[in-house]
Amino acid sequence: MAGASRPIVDDGWVDSSRQVGLTGRITRPVLYLAAGISGASQHMAGCSAAKTIAAINTDKDAAIFRYARYGVVGDCVAILTELTKAAKGG
Ligand SMILES: Cc1cc2nc3c(=O)[nH]c(=O)nc-3n(C[C@H](O)[C@H](O)[C@H](O)COP(=O)(O)OP(=O)(O)OC[C@H]3O[C@@H](n4cnc5c(N)ncnc54)[C@H](O)[C@@H]3O)c2cc1C
Numbered sequence: 001m002a003g004a005s006r007p008i009v010d011d012g013w014v015d016s017s018r019q020v021g022l023t024g025r026i027t028r029p030v031l032y033l034a035a036g037i038s039g040a041s042q043h044m045a046g047c048s049a050a051k052t053i054a055a056i057n058t059d060k061d062a063a064i065f066r067y068a069r070y071g072v073v074g075d076c077v078a079i080l081t082e083l084t085k086a087a088k089g090g
Contacts, residue, residue: 001029002014002018003018003019003024003046004018004019004020005021005038005040006019006021006024006042006043009024019046021042021045021046021047022041022042022043022045022046026046026049027046027047027050028049028050028051029051030050030051030052031050031051031053031054032050032052032054033054033055033056034053034054034055034057034064034068035055035056035079035080036058037055037057038057038062038063039055039064039065039067040063044064052069053067053069053070054069054072055071055072056072056074056075056076056079057071057072057076058074058076059073060073
């Protein structure tokens with residue numbers, strides 16, 4: 001299931017029912033893939049109970065990497081495009 005941080009919800013990209021965090025939903029998934037998420041405490045309140053957190057962020061010093069078991073420094077759009085291709089077998 002896809003969730004989002006507050007700025008994305010506030011900008012109207014995603015419905016508020018999908019906001020993860022202090023003022024959103026608390027999630028406990030097996031895998032939380034945080035793409036372009038800074039790791040602000042108010043967001044992490046909604047996902048830090050995930051079994052595994054994997055993060056993609058262009059900023060190597062982003063707070064999310066303190067929570068993530070797996071981390072990739074880079075552009076999440078490019079990396080997710082490659083991951084999707086690989087998952088489809090090509
Ligand atoms: C009372 C209160 C309650 C709040 N409740 C919530 C809540 O419930 N949920 C919530 O999410 N927030 C909440 N917030 C807001 C919270 O403090 C943060 O502002 C918010 O979580 C930041 O969201 P973000 O990480 O998506 O955005 P940003 O802080 O803008 O960070 C974007 C991140 O993406 C990275 N990035 C940019 N472009 C790329 C790219 N192409 N590829 C990879 N990485 C990229 C940047 O390096 C940065 O780390 C609350 C704040 C307050 C004061």
